Amino acid sequence: MYRVLICDPLSEEGIRPLLDAEDVEAIADPSLSHEELLEAVKSVQAIIVRSQTQVTREVIEHAENLQVIGRAGVGVDNIDLDAATEHGVVVVNAPDGNTISTAEHTMAMLMSLARNIPQAYHQLQQKRWERKKFVGVELKGKTLGVVGFGRIGREVAQRAKGQRMKVIAYDPFLNQEKADKAGVDHGTLQEVLQQADFLTVHTPLMEETKHLIDREAIQLMKPGARILNCARGGIVDEDALYQAIQSGKIAGAALDVFEEEPATEHPLLSLTEVVATPHLGASTVEAQENVATDVSYDVLEHLRGGTVRNPVNMPSVSSEMMEQLSPYFKLSERLGAFLSRVVEGTLERVSVYYSGELTDVDTTPLTRIAIKGILRRHIGQRVNDVNAFKTASDKGIVINEQKSTSTKGFTNLLTVEIETDQEKRSIAGTLLNGLGARIVQLDQYSIDVVPDGNLILIHHKDQPGAIGRVGSLLSEHNMNIATMQVGRTNQGGDAVMVLTVDKEVESECQDRLGEITDINKVQCLTL
Template identity: 80%
Template sequence: MYRVLISDPLSEDGIKPLLEASDVEAVMDASLSHEELLKEISTSDALIVRSQTQVTRELIEHAPQLKVIGRAGVGVDNIDLDAATDHGVVVVNAPDGNTISTAEHTMAMLMSLARNIPQAYHQLKQNRWERKKFVGVELKNKTLGIVGFGRIGNEVAQRAKGHRMKVIAFDPFLTEEKANKAGVQHGTLEEVLQQADFLTVHTPLIEKTKHLINKETIQLMKPGARILNCARGGIVEEDALYEAIENGKIAGAALDVFEEEPAIDHPLLSLEEVIATPHLGASTVEAQENVATDVSLDVMDVLRGGAVKHPVNMPSVSSEVMEQLAPYFTLAEKLGSFLSNVTDGALEKVNVYYSGDLLDVDTTPLTRISVKGILKRYIGERVNDVNAYKTASDKGIVINEQKSTSTKGFTNLVTIEIETDQEKRTISGTLLNGLGARIVKLDEYSIDVVPEGHLIVIHHKDQPGAIGRVGSLLAEHHVNIATMQVGRTNQGGEAVMVLTVDKAVEEDCQEQLGGVADIQQVQCLTL
């Protein structure tokens, strides 16, 4: 008999699979104190939570029988994933259950924003009949800009088209072909911002999307445009939005999420042009039932040793596989991360090639880690060794794995090739005895680079003085060069310079490097 502890309120209809299972004892109590929770978890095989319970390392360490943690929803910020993985506990979530509810809530906010419905209702409640004050705008023939075109973004687009809106979307994974299939216009982030009458964001909150909509990007928008955020607090910089509404640049905003919640007495709520709800995107009867059902089924699958639909962290692997592959884990992820950070365009295909010592080994876990390294640039910590393949598949990215007897002079070699709608890039790496991971080739250039720390990749003409000019400029910005590698195809032709530096390069320094004579492209990254 498996004991499943449910420590947050969940839909009883949603957890029916648990309640009806003959081999499961489901215990639901959302009022447990910290001490009571520690006691209850000590004899539980599974824990299911929403966002209320903080699943800390301490909690996990008090659960010797724990095999799986289920999050009835998408975000796992309240779960210590590292601690779960350290203790061999699988974490699962339910990313699909609230897609429709969030898309519908976005449309409700969109229409309310366009027609001033909350403001007008508030006036009526105060016995005021203010028809002239609340003249709105029609959605027909307006342009909806969508930043983030995953499941929810796509659902919003289809509903907006039903209102005869024009839709333009940006997403790192969105290609012209995929956009055409969805019936929307493909655009860059700048094009979406410039064309949108209404702008809605549907991205995860990661380093690259935090304050994506800020003072600078808002300036690209039309005067009188409107902004919606029903995704994650922090994607929109709230101070910049407040200022833009105050000075008339932005006509209004609809917010379901805030950077810090609960958002009581928030300055934005003082503006009549702002409408808001208290994080209701997933708050429908159906969504709550869906996420509860999805996570219940996944939890039971883990307990019974079946396949898991929505794993979040890395499951344990056999000691034999770990022993053979563990030395390559860091190399594979760093190669993927490096290449994705220097490649432009929407991802379409990833090819991973193995040779040498890896010829007769099951390298599937390595490929997953490579894909994780690639996708982290776009998705952040939501992608991991387990869900990397499914995440790629959901984005329409093709993953290929091949093996070759050609080692090109190395005992072992891992080569990753990325194809986007703009270019094809490759990187090769190896493990050198006693020296660890090395990047040995970038595209056609042979190099020898340790894949860690702050790196600068510079494409340039192989001309006298190019290296010196780069070094002098970095010195002016107090950036110390630790190592430098230069690769070229022929004398006086195209060349690549890879520098390891002691600190991250600031944006103005990177821009100045791009203006140095004979420098064609400068890319900075941190591994």
């Protein structure tokens, strides 16, 4: 008999698969104190939570029989994934259950924003009948800009088309062919901002997307445009939005999420042009039932020895294989992360090549980690070692893995190649005895770089004085150079320079580097 502890309130119909299972004892207790939780987990094989209960390392270490943790929802911030993986505990979530609810809520907010519905109702409650004050705009013929074209973004786009809106979308993984299939226009972020009458964001919140819609982005938008955020607080710079509405640049906003919640005292709520709800995107009977059902089935499947649909943490591998592969984990992820930050265009294909000692082992876990390193630039922590392949497949990215006997003089060599709709780039790395991970080739250039810290990649002409001019400018900006590597194919031709510096490079410094004679491109990244 499997014992499953349900720590947070969940839909009874959603956990019906557990309640009806003859081999499961489901224990629902959402009122456990921390001390009671530590005692309760000792005898269970599974824990299911929403966002309230914190499944910390301490909880996992007390759960001596624990096999699986289920999160009825998407985010797993309240679960210590490292501790779960170390203890061999699988974590599953329910990423699809609230898609429809969030898309529908976005459309409700869109219409409310266009027609001033909450404001007008509030006036009626004050016994005021003010029709002229709340003249709205039609959706027909307007352009909806969608930033983030995943599951929810696509659902919103389809509903907007039903309102006879024009839809233009931006997503790092969206190209013209995929846009054509979805029946929407494809544009760069700048093009979406410039064309949108209404702008809605549906991206994860991470370093790349925090304040994605900031003052500069808002300045690109049409005067009188409107902004919606039913995704994650922090994607829209709330101070910039407040100032833009006050100045009249932005006609209004609809917000379901805020950077800090609850947000009952937020300045934006004082503006009559703002429509807001208290994070209700997934708050429907159906969504709550769906996420509970999805996670219940996955928990059952794992307990019974099956394959789960939505795993979050690393799959288990044999100790022998782990011993062989683990030294390459960092190298694999860093190669993918590096290349993803310098390649341009929409990802279409990723190839990972192994040679030398790596041809004798199952390298699938390394390929997963490389794909994770590539995708995390755009998706963040939601992509992991387990779901990397599925996430890539969902984005239409083809994955290839090949092995070769050619080592180019190295005992082992791992090469990652990315093809986009604009270019093909590659990077290769190895482990040097006693020195750890090294990047040894970038495209056609031989280099020797530690894939760590703050890096500057410079494409330039191999001319006298280039290195000196770079060093002098970095000195002006108080940037200390830790290492410098130069690679070239022939004297006086194209070359690359890779520097590691002691702190992140500011945009002004990067722009000035790009203005130096004989320098073609400057890219800065942090690994």
